[in-house]
Amino acid sequence: MKVLEVNHLETSFAIKKNKFLAIRDVSLHVDEGEILGIVGESGSGKSVTMKSVVGILPSNGQVESGEILFRGTNLLQIKPEEKRALLGNDITMIFQDPMTALNPLKTIGYHIEEIIIRHQKVDRVSARKQAEAILNIVEIPDAKRRLTQYPHEFSGGMRQRVVIGMALVNSPQLLIADEPTTALDVTIQFQILKLIKKLQAKNKMAVVLITHDLAVVYNMCHRILVMYGGKILEEGTRTEIFDNPQHPYTLALMESIPNLESAEKSKLEPIEGIAPTLDNMPAGCPFAPRCKHAMAICGHEMPTKHTFSKTHSSYCHLNGSNPAHGGSDA
Amino acid sequence: MGKYIGKRILQAIPLVILISILTFTLIQLAPYDAVDSITTPDMSAEYIEALKEEYGLNDPIYRQYLAWAKKTLSGDFGYSIVTHSNIKEALSQRIPATMLIVIPSYLVALMIAVILGLIAGAKQGTLIDKIVDGFCSITMSTPTFWMGLIFLYIFSYKLNWLPSLGMYTTGQEKSVKDLVWHMFLPCVTLTIAFLPQMIRYVRSSTIGQLAEDYVSVQRTYGATEKNILFRHVLKNALLPLITLVGMSLPMLVTGAFVTESIFSWPGVGPYFLGAIRGFDYPIILVILILSSSLVIIGNLLADILYGLIDTRIKDLGNS
DSSP states (O other): OEEEEEEEEEEEEEETTEEEEEEEEEEEEEETTOEEEEEOOTTSSHHHHHHHHHTOOOTTEEEEEEEEEETTEETTTSOHHHHHHHBTTTEEEEOSOTTTSSOTTSOHHHHHHHHHHHHHOOOHHHHHHHHHHHHHHTTOSSHHHHTTSOGGGSOHHHHHHHHHHHHHTTOOSEEEEESTTTTSOHHHHHHHHHHHHHHHHHHTOEEEEEESOHHHHHHHOSEEEEEETTEEEEEEEHHHHHHSOOSHHHHHHHHTSOOSSOSSOOOOOOOOSOOOOGGGOOSSOTTGGGOTTOOGGGGTOOOOEEESSSSOEEEOTTTTOOGGGTOOOO | OHHHHHHHHHHHHHHHHHHHHHHHHHHHHSSSOGGGGTOOTTSOHHHHHHHHHHTTTTSOHHHHHHHHHHHHHTTOOOBOTTTOOBHHHHHHHHHHHHHHHHHHHHHHHHHHHHHHHHHHHHTTTSHHHHHHHHHHHHHHHSOHHHHHHHHIIIIIIISOOSOOSSSSOTTOTTOHHHHHHHHHHHHHHHHHHHHHHHHHHHHHHHHHHHTSHHHHHHHHTTOOHHHIIIIIIHHHHHTTHHHHHHHTTTHHHHTTHHHHHHTTOOSHHHHHHHHHHTTOHHHHHHHHHHHHHHHHHHHHHHHHHHHHHOHHHHHHHHO
16 A cells, blocks of 8 residues: 555755756655655755655745645645644654754653644543653653653654654654664664664555665665655665665765774775756766766656666666676666 | 842842943043033132032042942932932933833834834835835834934924923923823834834744744744744744833833933933033942943843743753
């Protein structure tokens, strides 16, 4: 069952009266109980895609075309109040920086109870009970006392737990996690991810996990989308992407991860150059200027979708002649 | 919290002492002999010397300061050297008169500023924001004395709706209605003078808060804009206003110099300006000390209030 389906989404940003497409023809879907990972470097459009879904684009951003279906309802066509009834209720989101996500002058209890009351129309007492229960679920000890405390009395990891609590308290069907652990240190990162995964499995939630950390993706996700320059370059299951990457960009990403376990000395391969900016987007494949395998055609023509299996596809002119296994070097 | 307040009060005391020493010294440095203001050209040199002795003007400065500080602390503000009237008595009538126009004007301005600033901030860039901003620019660049004179010209002279000077109509000293009637123009002038800074303050604070991450988080959780503005942004945006209000405390004494002079309001303003003109240094000293102490007290109160409302600061003080 598809919980979220995005078809041919295009999102633009207006910069000094010029419009630039930040998201170009992005289609994706997430099923019930599935964790979809969206990987890409800064500016690849992974966050903007999900911000378009939720409708929290910055004021100069706008969805140009496409459809965003949540359980079959096009979110782009419903009234604002219908949308608000979904947000924080069926669709929730966790953010990158837990330090700034909470209002510094409101207690943790207020934050959680407000969301419960807004969507469930229950009284304060019952909301407080639920808030206490959710703090237990996100493994914050001493819940009763913690509810009366303010955000500054919590550490970063604890605040992220609070935000996860806010996100889960109304049992959403779709959870969007936008780099939920980027601002946290590695041990806390592990705990938070474990918590998200545990609760996701328990509630059969659909989760979209946005990250630039391939290790996180590997440990968490069922399926993976690789984005670059506002486009999807490769899509597949975890095994397909990690064991058999087809797009040179995906491959380059893999090569740029340090491998601590390998006995032999391997050189870390960075990807040369920088990601294209909105006002300087190549006409063809966005990765072409940095691609080791780029051909003449790559510079001016965007490759079409090439399907390898029911779940695995990639957009590259190499069309499956996997560069890792000796593709064209022209 | 108690510890924090105590610490802040202890810090304030040396500051007041320092300010009093500074003010006292500066007056001594003025190119003017205080005795000149009580002498006349036909007085003999011996008589002038005797006067100097009598007023303690021949003592070393530190002795003069200590004597003055001791007297002031015991509540004796001394006498005007020009009119020989009791300063404390004069101030006990003039300070309430000043407060009578400053407090209502300030409160009205504050209320209007919160409403307009919040609206302008929430609707940044829209027509209503531009109108509010234009109003601020115009009133900010209009001198108070000019505005006061224009009001006088229109409402008192041309239309003859409102009285042009003083606090009472002679013979109606007990009438509250008459008093309010006289307060009207000075208060409107003061309110308009206070407004632009306050509006800009609230507006920028609101804009700053609306750009915070927690606001977009609230949007993602289905909060309406109204909900965000009143449940979340309002309190945070008005918090810095405490500092502004605290710093305005000295206005209770010195807040309306120009306005009071224009409308011949018998407040501290004309009294102080007169004292400066006549080099009536006991009056100048007392008013300077009073207003600078109020600056310190205002800041202290603002800090304490801030701490009570924003728990982050309270916890900072305890650690």
